[in-house]
Amino acid sequence: MTRKHIPIRLKNLEILIREAGSAASLARAADTNSSYLSQVRNQLPTKKGTPRGIGDDLAAKLETAMDKPQGWMDEDHENEESIALERDGPSRGNHHPLIAWDQVGKGHEISEDKPPPYNTQLLICPVKCSDETFVLRVRGASMEPKFREGELIFVDPQAAADHGNYVVVRFEASNEVSFKQLIVEEGKQYLKTLNPDWPNRIVEVTADTVLCGVIIFKGEAL
Structure with a gap:
């Protein structure tokens, strides 16, 4: 794979995720690890510090x-995607499950074929988001003053994570789920805790870190 293919393959990965319905569904169809696909999608670094990319083997599996x-992953389909979006229109569903932190990444997508479990609280997201979006209730004080305990955060696994975004992550070694601010500097990614009184406020993103989604909205039930 030549380096010029990297950006177009990442764009085409997003198209395939939308067609499959979710990143998890695409990973299952391609018989690949969903955590690895998430790392590739969000350009998390390898042990050598270089961003994970879509190699020829993975590209062929996805195709x-x-x-x-063959070769579809290396062609520009932006115009085709725009036409499809105009034809199909926005997603019909906008109700998203409020889940516990330990449920993150364990499959909570809602569809006609997969209704939510009984007694699941569904909330409407006031901003544009994917069908995979889920809701968490903030716990603890690590992200104060911007996020306070009890507030609701809407998390979209299909949103691209950029510098300054707030992201939900899972650390595979401990299986701990948390949310932090993503900082990107000089090609490296870091996770920042906002509370100025918190110890070890900045940690580097490693291969052990799985990005579970980007926070796209926060609110508080009255």
């Missing part, structure tokens, strides 16, 4: 899984 011709 086969989604019935695309």
Whole structure:
């Protein structure tokens, strides 16, 4: 794979995720690890410090899984995607489950074929988001003063994570789920705790870190 293919492959990965319905569904169809696909999608670094990319083997798996011709991952489909969005329109559903922190990444997507578990609280997101969006209730004081305990945060696993975004992450070694501010500097990624009184406020993103989604909205029930 030549380096010029990296940006276009990442763009086409987003198209395939939308077609599959979710990143998890695409990973299952391609018989690949969903955590690795998340790391590739968000350009998390390898042990050498270089961003994870879509190699030829993974590109071929994705093409086969989604019935695309060979080489599809290296072609520009932006115009095709725009036409499809105009034709199909926005997603019909905008109700998203309020889940516990230990449920993050364990499959909570809602569809006609997969209704939410009984007694699941569903909340409407006031901003544009994907069907995979879920809701968490803030716990603790690590992200004060911007986020306070009890507030609701809407998390979109399909949103691209950029510098300054607030993200929900899982640390695979401990299986701990938390949320931090993403900082990108000189090609490296860091997670920042906002509370100035908190110890060890900045940690580097490693291969052990799985990005579970970007916080797109916060609110508080009265």
